Amino acid sequence: MTILASTMINTLRDKLAYFEKIAGTRLKKRKRNSYYWNDITRYCDYFAHEDYSVLEIGCGTGELLNELKGKDKVGIDFSPAMLQVAQNQFPQLKFHLMKAEEITLNKKFDVIILSNLIGFLEDVETVFNQLHKVSHSQTKIIITYYNFLWEPVLSLGERVGLKTPAPKQNWLSLSDINNLLYIAGFDVYRTSKRMLIPYYIPILSPFFNRILAKFPGFNYFCLNHFAFAKPLALTNKQEWEAKYSTTLVIPARNESGTIEDAIKRLPKFGQRTEIIFVEGNSTDDTWQKIQEVQKKYSSTHDIKITQQDGKGKADAVRKGYDMASGDILMILDADLTVPPEDLPKFYNAIASGKGGFIHGSRLVYQLEKENMRFLNLLGNKFFSVLFTWLFDQRFKDTLCGTKVIFREDYYKLVKNRHFFGDFDPFGDFDLIFGAHKLNLKIIEIPIRYCQRTYGSSNISRFKHGIILLWMCLFAARKIKFI
Numbered sequence: 001m002t003i004l005a006s007t008m009i010n011t012l013r014d015k016l017a018y019f020e021k022i023a024g025t026r027l028k029k030r031k032r033n034s035y036y037w038n039d040i041t042r043y044c045d046y047f048a049h050e051d052y053s054v055l056e057i058g059c060g061t062g063e064l065l066n067e068l069k070g071k072d073k074v075g076i077d078f079s080p081a082m083l084q085v086a087q088n089q090f091p092q093l094k095f096h097l098m099k100a101e102e103i104t105l106n107k108k109f110d111v112i113i114l115s116n117l118i119g120f121l122e123d124v125e126t127v128f129n130q131l132h133k134v135s136h137s138q139t140k141i142i143i144t145y146y147n148f149l150w151e152p153v154l155s156l157g158e159r160v161g162l163k164t165p166a167p168k169q170n171w172l173s174l175s176d177i178n179n180l181l182y183i184a185g186f187d188v189y190r191t192s193k194r195m196l197i198p199y200y201i202p203i204l205s206p207f208f209n210r211i212l213a214k215f216p217g218f219n220y221f222c223l224n225h226f227a228f229a230k231p232l233a234l235t236n237k238q239e240w241e242a243k244y245s246t247t248l249v250i251p252a253r254n255e256s257g258t259i260e261d262a263i264k265r266l267p268k269f270g271q272r273t274e275i276i277f278v279e280g281n282s283t284d285d286t287w288q289k290i291q292e293v294q295k296k297y298s299s300t301h302d303i304k305i306t307q308q309d310g311k312g313k314a315d316a317v318r319k320g321y322d323m324a325s326g327d328i329l330m331i332l333d334a335d336l337t338v339p340p341e342d343l344p345k346f347y348n349a350i351a352s353g354k355g356g357f358i359h360g361s362r363l364v365y366q367l368e369k370e371n372m373r374f375l376n377l378l379g380n381k382f383f384s385v386l387f388t389w390l391f392d393q394r395f396k397d398t399l400c401g402t403k404v405i406f407r408e409d410y411y412k413l414v415k416n417r418h419f420f421g422d423f424d425p426f427g428d429f430d431l432i433f434g435a436h437k438l439n440l441k442i443i444e445i446p447i448r449y450c451q452r453t454y455g456s457s458n459i460s461r462f463k464h465g466i467i468l469l470w471m472c473l474f475a476a477r478k479i480k481f482i
């Protein structure tokens with residue numbers, strides 16, 4: 001019995017010494033290579049928001065947590081020595097002595113970060129399972145880790161004294177990390193890679209890290225991998241089928257012939273549906289028709305109407321959203337080229353937690369003749385390729401008018417609008433850029449693109465195409481080259 005107790009005590013001492021060695025290594029690494037850690041901090045902060053609550057697991061001395069935006073920031077770590085330093089440096093933050101394998105916090109967070117931690121864990125899956133205790137359905141999880149291709153380079157750096165020696169760790173590939181997250185019940189919706197040169201060399205490091213590292217081929221060799229995940233979607237339909245109310249904003253300019261059809265063809269979904277028509281400087285009788293429809297269907301539908309003061313679809317949508325009371329915000333173009341009958345698909349996707357920003361894709365199903373003019377189709381495909389590269393995820397169609405977002409996320413997006421500027425006449429890119437900045441999972445719903453039955457398009461292919469291209473080039477500096 002004495003031998004067994006002695007063995008257990010020695011094992012615990014060994015583990016404690018191992019953990020303290022890791023803690024000391026992490027502290028030395030942060031001090032010796034601030035350029036490397038500053039890049040991780042800057043990238044994580046890019047996806048933070050002042051209204052998010054943030055938890056960092058393995059927070060060390062708290063530097064990363066302190067730099068992030070957030071209203072409630074909490075760090076946990078297994079090292080008393082590290083947390084003592086953290087509390088002395090950042091008394092305004094909350095820290096808890098706790099193992100990642102045994103999280104006991106009684107709180108849900110909007111963002112959870114594990115930065116270069118999982119390589120030192122004995123059981124990564126157990127830690128990932130613990131994340132459910134502190135996650136809600138829309139929690140965003142950010143995991144940073146070394147590219148396993150760098151293992152021999154980093155080992156060589158330790159031998160020649162260019163890198164602080166570290167305890168042996170697990171070298172996991174990005175696919176290993178994604179698989180472990182999936183097994184633990186999380187959905188990886190984006191991955192990205194950064195940093196080709198982990199030390200600052202004037203001119204050379206900024207060029208390689210901020211420019212070359214963003215292009216295919218070069219990014220394969222980046223040192224840092226980032227995985228973005230959220231809890232898997234709800235599978236019990238009863239949990240979300242009637243949980244949320246919806247506001248449907250219908251911008252209408254010279255669309256008199258389709259106004260009533262928008263109401264007649266709209267199916268029931270969710271808790272309730274509020275409909276807001278926003279008329280925009282029409283030259284036909286669209287405004288009169290909207291007023292007639294509101295009166296005619298007042299006993300069966302919750303319809304609000306207004307006229308926009310400015311110009312453009314973006315202005316109309318924003319005015320409608322300002323009047324909205326629903327939990328979920330939707331857009332339906334009044335030309336009904338996106339069938340109202342497809343809207344439940346969008347509700348189901350966001351209400352079940354499959355995504356945080358849902359938009360339609362008109363380029364999956366076969367297009368009917370004259371549905372989309374050749375230059376419009378070419379422009380859509382061009383922007384599809386450009387957005388796929390910009391956001392590190394597949395985009396099929398960026399200009400479909402139907403887009404869906406939670407109202408509380410839209411309010412956060414509005415606060416961030418100054419980051420990209422305000423010159424999108426349609427609002428499509430404004431919403432997509434904003435959703436990416438909020439780190440929402442963006443998914444596409446394939447829909448059949450129908451022919452117009454009334455009027456003509458309000459889009460100027462060349463004028464508006466140039467504006468949208470300029471927006472992409474401007475945004476690339478704030479999305480890709482950061």
